[in-house]
Amino acid sequence: MSTETPTIPAETARHVLSMFGAGGYPPGRFGRQLLELIAGADRQNMARLAMTFPAEVEAVRMAQYDEDGIAKLQAIANGQAAA
Template sequence: MSTETPSIPAETACHVLNMFGYGGYPAGRWGQQLLEVIAGADIENSARLAQGFPIEVQAVQIAKYDEDGIARLKAIANGQAAA
């Protein structure tokens, strides 16, 4: 099992930004539903979801909990930063 933090691709950052109403562009139906489930999950279930979808969980957590998370995701989406 890897202990490295996954890197968030620009596409995922765009999908998460869109879901939270900050631009970007929507994911497909399944991807959008996945992001909504992740965003609504409690801590225990977020940990479970992260086992299968570590990048998506990380991106949603950045948007929800990091003080500068939206700015960080915008920078990733624009190719100006890496997660």
């Protein structure tokens, strides 16, 4: 993955939050399948996906692995923070 952290749009944060049962709202069919693919990817394939979908990969990574990732995504979704 890139060393630069991508900006996560509020809509992406809401979709990821929905996927992890933490609020937000669900994406459409393609978005849901993409987020599920990212969430289940190993490191190598996640890096490949990040080349095309950097914001989505970063948001899923935050939700899965950051201790306060859900809170950060909630702040982004509510317009209280930029990421």
